[in-house]
């Protein structure tokens with residue numbers, strides 16, 4: 001079983017999720033404002049948080065994820081979460097994150113996501129970290145930008161959310177970053193065989 005450390009940043013403590021976090025996860029993720037820009041259901045059903053935390057702990061144990069509960073003090077109450085889904089074959093991780101609404105706009109997501117990107121590179125030896133957000137959720141894109149990720153493109157109507165096809169933006173960062181040009185410009189296609 002993989003064991004996760006506690007990551008201390010300037011203001012935050014990132015620790016493993018515990019099953020005891022379930023009621024708070026349900027309360028914070030049950031907020032319409034959080035559900036509306038994620039793939040979370042609304043309303044958030046009873047029992048889902050327990051199942052989610054258990055599966056998260058299993059994924060972490062198998063090395064398929066790193067997941068951190070965000071708190072403001074050691075032993076303090078939960079304010080959000082960051083997860084890195086790890087694909088070891090490709091040495092890449094996909095980020096997902098949320099902050100409880102009362103704590104938005106204080107730089108907490110940026111601080112936590114930066115620490116988890118660094119953790120993915122240094123501890124899991126990842127080569128690439130990427131993340132996606134609904135194009136109508138610029139705050140999430142701004143967090144990714146502030147964490148040194150490059151905007152790599154937009155998938156049109158990539159996700160069906162509550163019956164509506166939604167555009168999704170893709171951001172990524174490499175351990176050895178390419179020179180920053182704002183937007184990733186792919187090299188010209190040559191005769192390609194996979």
Ligand SMILES: CC(C)(COP(=O)(O)OP(=O)(O)OC[C@H]1O[C@@H](n2cnc3c(N)ncnc32)[C@H](O)[C@@H]1OP(=O)(O)O)[C@@H](O)C(=O)NCCC(=O)NCCS
Nearest residue numbers: 034037098099104105106107108109110133138139140142
């Ligand atoms: C997206 C989210 C994680 C941001 O958390 P946060 O702690 O408020 O983020 P930060 O304070 O670190 O940074 C937010 C940035 O977005 C900016 N921002 C906020 N609303 C914005 C908007 N409508 N348009 C553009 N930028 C916006 C803020 O000004 C800030 O940037 P700045 O530091 O340059 O001023 C939070 O809103 C959230 O949990 N939302 C619901 C779940 C979600 O969408 N998760 C991401 C899924 S990919």
